[in-house]
Every structure is written in C-alpha cells, then in structure tokens.
Amino acid sequence: MSAEPPAPTAVPKAEAPAMKRSKKVKKLTKKDIDEVLMHDIVELRGHNHWDWDPKTPPPFQNFEELEVTIGSLAQSGEGLALLPDRGEGWVLVVPFVVPGEKVKARVYRHNWGYSHADLVEVIQPAENRIAKDDILCKYFGACAGCQLQHISYVDQMNFKRQVVENAFKNYAEKYFATLPPVDPVSQSPIQSNYRTKITPHFEALNPKHQSAGTAQPVQIGFMQAGKRRILDIEECPIATPIVNEGMKTMRAEVQKNIATYKKGATMLLRESNPIVPGTESENPPSTNKVCVTDHKETITEWVGKFRFDYPAGSFFQNNNAILPSLIGYVQQQLHLPLTSSTTPVPSSDSISASTSSLNHEIKYLVDAYCGSGLFGITCHEGFKKVLGVEISAASISCATNNLVLNKLSTETTAFHLDDADKIFAHIDFPSAETALIIDPPRKGCSDEFLDQMVAFLPARVVYVSCNVQTQARDLQGLLDRCHAKGLPGYRVEAIRGFDLFPQTRHVEGVMTLTRL
Incomplete structure (x- = not known):
C-alpha cells in the first residue's frame, strides 16, 4: 500500500458529456423504476421505504455536480452512492467506478428514489482500479459497449458471480435458502479480440x-x-x-x-x-x-470438431473461444447421476463424452429453443434419440443442414418445427429417461412452456440463459407449479456463470435440475 493516495484520475473530456440535455424535470411514477436496479438500491439502503412525494422535484438540480463515495456495484455494472441527507436516502447511479472511490458526478436523469449521473472525475481512486494507460480500449468511458474495463479480470469474475447469486436471491427468493452455492464463473480463454x-x-x-x-x-x-x-x-x-x-x-x-x-x-x-x-x-x-x-x-463456424452453417443475420453465440468449455459443461451436467451423489464430477473444458462418463439412465434429449442446433448436435453422444424444437422454419432448416454437415444420423437426431410452448405435446420419450436443454431468449420461458414442462416432468433439465434474472424467475415459477400440483419437484444440482462477454456486465447462466 502506498503512503499517499493516488493522484486524482480525470475522465477524458470525451467522457464528460456536454450539457445539452433537457433541464426540465419530468413528473415521475413508479413505472420509472428499473426493477433489477432497485433490488441493488434497496440492499444498499437497507430498506425499501421512501418518504418521498413524487409530485415534488427530486433532491437535485439537473446538471448539479456532487462529490460522492461509491458504496457498491449494481448488477448493471454501475456504481451506487447512498446520500442519506438527500431525499431520505437518495441513491446516485454512476458508471465506470469502483466501490470505495470518491468521485465527482453530474446528475442528468431522475427516477423514483434514485438519479443517474455521468462520471466527471475520480477524486480518490480505489487501489484495484486499472490505470488509465492499461485500459484495453481508448474509447472506454465514452462508449456504452463495455462497463468493466477499469477493473481486473479477477474482479470481473467476482462481480459476475455476485450478479448470478443476487439474481436467484431476488427472483427465486422462496427457494434461495435451499439452493447450492453459486459456483465460480467459468472464465473466457481470451478477454479481448473474442467477439465474432x-x-x-x-x-x-x-x-x-x-x-x-x-x-x-x-x-x-x-x-x-x-x-x-x-x-x-x-x-x-x-x-x-x-x-x-x-x-x-x-x-x-x-x-x-x-x-x-x-x-x-x-x-x-x-x-x-x-x-x-x-x-x-x-x-x-x-x-x-x-x-x-x-x-x-x-457463416461457417467451428465449435470443436463440429461445423455450423447459419445466416449471418441470425443468432449464434459470439464468443467462439469459450464455447467448447460451455458445451463440455452442459454435456457433463446432462449425464450427472439421477440419484444424489457426494462424489464431485470433474469439470470439463472441452467437448467430449467418454463412454465411462455417460449416464445411461437418461436415453433421450430434447433441445428446446434449438436455433441452428448448437446443443442438440454437440451433445448428441450418449443418447438414443435427440429432438430439437424451434419456432423458426429457417432455424429448423439450418439445424437439419448442420446434421448433414456433421454426418449425424437423421434417424437418431432430428429437428422439429413447432411453437416451443407446445413441444411436449409431440414428444413420446419416457419422461423418466429424458433430459431437457432450455436456451430461451432474454425474456425467459413463457407460462405455457412451464405448464407443459411440469406436465411432462423430464428427469434432468439444463437451463442455459443470457438473462440470469429471468432464469431465476423461471426456477421459482417451475417449483411453484410443482408444489401446487402436489409434485416433489426438482433439486437444483448446480448454478454456474460463464463469461461469454469479458469487459462487459453480461454473464451467461447455466442451471442444472434433477427431478425428485
């Protein structure tokens, strides 16, 4: 530790926006609340009650500059500063900061109980802040694309693990105490030049x-x-x-x-x-x-030994470097023993399925929201039959073509066009011998999908998500439905994040469930 605090770090002029915003303060309603952000604000404040009348102006003037101390990072990657002497504990949301730092921030937008501000200057930098000259991108702080380049990769991994944990604490609150600890986030092999x-x-x-x-x-x-x-x-x-x-x-x-x-x-x-x-x-x-x-x-993409062709404008994961690790982990989770075991299963960093590691209790695999067939094709080994389901005819055509490109039998692996909300109506696999992969869009699973999932009750579920909040919400919705029907439900085996987007706030979540 140095004897003197580091010199103040001024944000480049490009990062301090010109004051061309509207000075008019709009009337606020509770609809202005960012729900995910509010969970972090409530945790910082220690309670969720505001003695604040929304008809009165917020406790700041637009463009007012304040010196504040950052208390924590929100799940958005932004810093939160509690101001107990303003608005009964108003919170300021400031980007590109580190907890513990004293910064100067300029207020520009107000919400119910908190205000957003631009970072003007770091007055007292945290010891773990990355030096300006060592930051990866010269546009960082001005560009909205990355949020975390000013902290080390180790700190990014700790932050993202906390994001995953908070998602389940806030959105699967009823069952949080019964969940296993969130595993450390699986790192990307490269943290720059990864995005395809x-x-x-x-x-x-x-x-x-x-x-x-x-x-x-x-x-x-x-x-x-x-x-x-x-x-x-x-x-x-x-x-x-x-x-x-x-x-x-x-x-x-x-x-x-x-x-x-x-x-x-x-x-x-x-x-x-x-x-x-x-x-x-x-x-x-x-x-x-x-x-x-x-x-x-x-586009032609290679994931391990597998080839995938798909239209350039369609969805496919954008960090090829981490895909073998992600798929290897999903494959491993699919083949965990169905009965509870205290023997840990070694982690996998590659796509492989040795015969000795396969769980022969599960013979069938359903890949919901299958897209171009990424999981159905790469995880097909060890299953008697694999069925992928997708709402898009173009995606089904693409996935079927990828079967041919990878020389897989269409007798044992197939892709079916249907609404994902109706997929179980067309599946004749025994549920006790079936595993389900779910990889939905950011909005998560629909109520209709969860209803059908409870009616089918697959023996194993591996849920991959780009939005851990909706993933946690869906877990609570699934378990609530099971309990309402008097069913034992599911045991959560593992929850792990994967860092598909280094330098940003985003984290991919993978959750493994076993039917009780």
Whole structure:
C-alpha cells in the first residue's frame, strides 16, 4: 500500500458529456423504476421505504455536480452512492467506478428514489482500479459497449458471480435458502479480440446542413454512454482481428457514400471460417477467416470438431473461444447421476463424452429453443434419440443442414418445427429417461412452456440463459407449479456463470435440475 493516495484520475473530456440535455424535470411514477436496479438500491439502503412525494422535484438540480463515495456495484455494472441527507436516502447511479472511490458526478436523469449521473472525475481512486494507460480500449468511458474495463479480470469474475447469486436471491427468493452455492464463473480463454460479431451504427447527414454546404463529420460506431448519440469508433478491441479489418473497410465505404443515405443504418460485421477449396477431405480441413457484412450470407463456424452453417443475420453465440468449455459443461451436467451423489464430477473444458462418463439412465434429449442446433448436435453422444424444437422454419432448416454437415444420423437426431410452448405435446420419450436443454431468449420461458414442462416432468433439465434474472424467475415459477400440483419437484444440482462477454456486465447462466 502506498503512503499517499493516488493522484486524482480525470475522465477524458470525451467522457464528460456536454450539457445539452433537457433541464426540465419530468413528473415521475413508479413505472420509472428499473426493477433489477432497485433490488441493488434497496440492499444498499437497507430498506425499501421512501418518504418521498413524487409530485415534488427530486433532491437535485439537473446538471448539479456532487462529490460522492461509491458504496457498491449494481448488477448493471454501475456504481451506487447512498446520500442519506438527500431525499431520505437518495441513491446516485454512476458508471465506470469502483466501490470505495470518491468521485465527482453530474446528475442528468431522475427516477423514483434514485438519479443517474455521468462520471466527471475520480477524486480518490480505489487501489484495484486499472490505470488509465492499461485500459484495453481508448474509447472506454465514452462508449456504452463495455462497463468493466477499469477493473481486473479477477474482479470481473467476482462481480459476475455476485450478479448470478443476487439474481436467484431476488427472483427465486422462496427457494434461495435451499439452493447450492453459486459456483465460480467459468472464465473466457481470451478477454479481448473474442467477439465474432459487432453491429456499428451511423446516422445520415442532416439535410439542412447539406443544403447549406456545412461540413458534417460522419460518426460510425456505437452509442455513447448515457446519451442517445453515436460515438465514432475506428476499432473495437473486444472484436476479433478479422472483424476489425472488416470495420475499416465498412467505415471507408460508408464515408465515401454517406450522401446517398436518406437515413442511418446498423451495419453487420461477422467472422466466418469457410473451408479452403481443395481441403474438404482433410481432417480437419483448412479454413480461412473472412468478415461477412451481408445478413443473408452463410457463416461457417467451428465449435470443436463440429461445423455450423447459419445466416449471418441470425443468432449464434459470439464468443467462439469459450464455447467448447460451455458445451463440455452442459454435456457433463446432462449425464450427472439421477440419484444424489457426494462424489464431485470433474469439470470439463472441452467437448467430449467418454463412454465411462455417460449416464445411461437418461436415453433421450430434447433441445428446446434449438436455433441452428448448437446443443442438440454437440451433445448428441450418449443418447438414443435427440429432438430439437424451434419456432423458426429457417432455424429448423439450418439445424437439419448442420446434421448433414456433421454426418449425424437423421434417424437418431432430428429437428422439429413447432411453437416451443407446445413441444411436449409431440414428444413420446419416457419422461423418466429424458433430459431437457432450455436456451430461451432474454425474456425467459413463457407460462405455457412451464405448464407443459411440469406436465411432462423430464428427469434432468439444463437451463442455459443470457438473462440470469429471468432464469431465476423461471426456477421459482417451475417449483411453484410443482408444489401446487402436489409434485416433489426438482433439486437444483448446480448454478454456474460463464463469461461469454469479458469487459462487459453480461454473464451467461447455466442451471442444472434433477427431478425428485
């Protein structure tokens, strides 16, 4: 520990937004509350009661600058500062900070019981703050894309583990005491140049300025932190090298042709790894990295030994480096013994299914929300039959094509077009011998899906989610339904986060359930 505190760290001028926001304070209602953020605010305050009349103005002026001490990080990655002398314990929400730091912040938006503020200056930095010169991206603090580059990767992992735990504490509250401890977050093998897809934006030129002959800079990049404006980005350090090369080409084309655009657009840049012609018979074949910009063009992606082709504009996980670890873990969880065991199962960092590790009690696998077949195909080994279900006809066509590309039998592995809310009506697998993989969109599972799941009661469930809050909510909804019907329900075997998006607040959750 140094004898003197570090010198104050000033945020670059680009990070301190110009005061062009509206000074008018809008009338607030409880609809203005961010529910997830409010859980963190209540925990910081110690209670959830406000003696505050929403008809009165918030206890700050717009653009007022305050010196505050950061008490904790919210699940959004933003810092929370409690101000007990303002509004009966008002909370200020400030980005790009570390707990314990004293900072200067500028208030710009108000909600019920808390206000958002821009970071103006770090007055007393925390010892674990990453030095400005060591931060990965020169745009960090101005760009809204990343939230955590100012803290170490170890601190990021601890933060994300807490995010997962808080999600289940807040959204599966009735059963939280019975859950196993949340496992440490599985790290990404690389923390930069990992993202295989980015979507920069740009706005068209202002017609009034065009007619006046006024020069207009073309901003091509991502949204600015705390503002609805685009920040010009020349390179994104979390994107793969080939995607950044594609961004240079795309920027030049947009700048050259900007006068032809009547409105702005969102561009697509996605890495693809097609086979080099003439090497198809090699094992493995040689591949060539290219950047694709056409939404309809086919992407070729390799996950371990498996090949996946899918339209560039469709969904596929964007961190290829961690996929073998994620899939290896899902595969391992599918084959856990159905009876409770005190013998720990070693973790897996690769896609593998040795015969000795397979659980032969479970013979069938259902892959709900199957997309292009990622889990159904990579986890097929050890199952008598695998059925993937998806609402999108294009996805089913893609998944079926991927079966052929990977030389899997369509007799044992198949993909079926149907609404995920109705999938169990078409499944004739014995529920006591069936495992279910769920990988829904951010909104989680519908009530209809959970109702059918309780009616079917698969022996094992592995729930993969990009939104741990809805994942926890669905767990409580599932167990409530079981108890309402007098059913024993499920035992939660494990909860683990996977860091698919280093440097950001996002964490992927994987939860394993066994039928009692």
